Amino acid sequence: MKSVFVFFFCIAAYASVAAQEQFSVYFDSNKFELTSKEIKNLSQWMNANxxxxxxxxxxxxxxxxxxxxxxTLAKNRINFVFNLIKDKIKIREDFKTRSFGELHNLSKVKAENRKVTLFYIEAKDIPRENEILGIKEVAPIEELKEIIHYPEKLxxxxxxxxxSEYKLDVAFMQKIGEAAVGEKLKIDNLNFKINTFIVxxxxxxxxxELLVxxxxxxxxxxEIQGHLCxxxxxxxxxxxxxxxAIxxxxxxxxxxxxxxxxKGFGSTIPIYPIPEKDEMQRAANRRVEIMIVSN
Structure with missing residues (x-):
């Protein structure tokens, strides 16, 4: 009958494992428990590695x-060896049981086919473990930011x-919603009656727009910040x-x-020096700004 072996740990591909260091222990025919001699060989290998x-x-x-x-015999052999080594040496945690059937190339000597093989990497190579095994590390997917749709009018x-109909500046609303903490945005065309706080x-x-x-x-x-000219x-x-008022x-x-x-700043933080040269400068200084505190 065709031989069977079980790959007990999740590796990218069988070929990639073949490139690693390996050590084998051998079993008697139809047995899944190691002889005392092979247990000794395994212990000596662990002590040296x-x-x-x-x-x-x-x-x-x-x-x-x-x-x-x-x-079943191959799986039992793996379980027996695993229980001997699990608390004594580093082992990958993401193990699974898989049957690969015909992938095992038989030796002409039957005794050489009755075995469990440990594939391992040296301590100096552990930081490159995934690279050596051919496992591609996937960068974490950033949380997708919700796409917010703003109305063009109310x-x-x-x-x-x-x-009453109010046309809204969608681009400005998006800019506020996406602004970084500490960023300030001027609310253009927000005007008040002269010498009052009435919009x-x-x-x-x-x-x-700000409400939406x-x-x-x-x-x-x-933070809503008021400035005068x-x-x-x-x-x-x-x-x-x-x-x-806002x-x-x-x-x-x-x-x-x-x-x-x-908060009100009066005219202490003007965009243009006071007294301003013209209405354009006065309008620029006479403003309300929004500072992003958190988002």
Missing amino acids: ANVKIVGIHGFTDEDGSNGFND VFENPDGTK VPESRGKMY VLQKNPKLKI CMPNDRLDLSTQRAK NNFLIANGIDEKRLTY
């Missing part, structure tokens, strides 16, 4: 007996039956009041206040 790592165990039989009998029905009607869409981003990114925390001193603390709008629309902070 205490720092190696076993990467595979193969069990072999001769050609006598049925395939089923030989397969439509609200007013108490008098009319509707002009045409700028209300900008607050809804926070709704769709529940881990996002921000023109005057060296913020006597009315207007920059803080404007930042607070903060209150977000809370009123369901955003947890723990995700929000606000």
